[in-house]
Amino acid sequence: MRRIRIRCMSNVPENTVYSGPTSQSSTKRVTLSQLRQKHRASQPITMVTAYDYPAAVHLDTAGVDICLVGDSAAMVVHGHDTTLPITLEEMLVHCRAVARGAKTPLLVGDLAFGTYESSSNQAVDTAVRMLKEGGMDAIKLEGGSPSRIVAAKAIVEAGIAVMGHVGLTPQAISVLGGFRPQGKNVASAVKSVCLHRLRLQPTATLQIPTIGIGAGPFCSGQVLVYHDLLGMLQHPHHAKVTPKFCKQYARVGDVINKALLEYKEDVINGSFPDAHHSPYKISKTDADVFSTELQRLGLDKAASAASEAVQKMDTTKSTSEGKQTK
Numbered sequence: 001m002r003r004i005r006i007r008c009m010s011n012v013p014e015n016t017v018y019s020g021p022t023s024q025s026s027t028k029r030v031t032l033s034q035l036r037q038k039h040r041a042s043q044p045i046t047m048v049t050a051y052d053y054p055a056a057v058h059l060d061t062a063g064v065d066i067c068l069v070g071d072s073a074a075m076v077v078h079g080h081d082t083t084l085p086i087t088l089e090e091m092l093v094h095c096r097a098v099a100r101g102a103k104t105p106l107l108v109g110d111l112a113f114g115t116y117e118s119s120s121n122q123a124v125d126t127a128v129r130m131l132k133e134g135g136m137d138a139i140k141l142e143g144g145s146p147s148r149i150v151a152a153k154a155i156v157e158a159g160i161a162v163m164g165h166v167g168l169t170p171q172a173i174s175v176l177g178g179f180r181p182q183g184k185n186v187a188s189a190v191k192s193v194c195l196h197r198l199r200l201q202p203t204a205t206l207q208i209p210t211i212g213i214g215a216g217p218f219c220s221g222q223v224l225v226y227h228d229l230l231g232m233l234q235h236p237h238h239a240k241v242t243p244k245f246c247k248q249y250a251r252v253g254d255v256i257n258k259a260l261l262e263y264k265e266d267v268i269n270g271s272f273p274d275a276h277h278s279p280y281k282i283s284k285t286d287a288d289v290f291s292t293e294l295q296r297l298g299l300d301k302a303a304s305a306a307s308e309a310v311q312k313m314d315t316t317k318s319t320s321e322g323k324q325t326k
Contacts, residue, residue, distance in 0.1 A: 045221025056101030095134030
């Protein structure tokens with residue numbers, strides 16, 4: 001019996017027998033442990049705010065460490081003047097879209113204004129939805145007041161990582177009196193811990209990474225909004241809300257405007273679609289049968305128009321082929 005028991009026991013490592021669901025993707029998501037390692041090694045952390053699937057794919061391709069699905073979507077995507085109007089349901093739509101596209105960055109979702117301030121229970125419930133329904137890995141909330149610290153503690157105790165946000169907190173513009181830089185004097189700097197000249201000390205003192213946005217070069221990493229750094233939107237509305245500290249690495253908005261104007265012109269002058277961009281053809285036999293059927297239904301004008309369209313397509317094709325031959 002002892003021999004039988006020994007022979008039936010497996011000496012194969014447990015994780016090769018069953019290790020839970022296996023990811024279908026070969027890529028591995030950035031983890032908090034990896035970010036801590038970067039922080040300890042003084043390696044800068046990269047972070048970009050994005051709101052949809054295409055942007056998320058670009059961030060994934062570039063190998064950005066963290067993708068923030070920010071409530072700034074209210075301004076950048078929805079056209080509001082502040083971040084306040086966006087709802088939790090709208091944020092969840094953005095989060096899900098980003099989660100489909102960004103397979104590698106750590107995903108952080110903003111808690112929308114009005115979804116976590118009432119109580120710690122409300123904050124935890126909202127954070128849980130951001131992970132379960134939005135596909136996020138962590139959440140971000142604004143402010144360093146005692147009530148926010150209590151809420152952050154409750155969320156962490158619920159098993160959810162929290163990113164804090166101090167300094168210029170857009171959700172508090174009613175109190176701040178608008179989008180005003182914070183930490184410009186010692187008293188304000190002590191309160192927000194974000195004065196440029198004092199930034200090196202808190203960052204060195206803290207045991208966690210700090211991500212700066214307009215807070216100077218002494219943070220553990222930097223974050224910019226996808227649309228801002230690409231110069232995506234060249235429009236007066238966006239120009240008035242684009243922060244001064246943002247560096248534009250491209251002027252994609254100009255390229256988009258130029259392409260749209262060219263498209264409009266091509267449609268108006270009839271050069272689009274041409275034969276090259278009309279790949280779907282109908283044989284003469286099928287065209288004749290179609291025209292006959294239209295006539296049988298009493299749709300003579302439609303039959304005539306269909307015949308003319310087929311002749312025009314054939315003529316256009318012959319002309320295009322002739323040009324290519326030359």
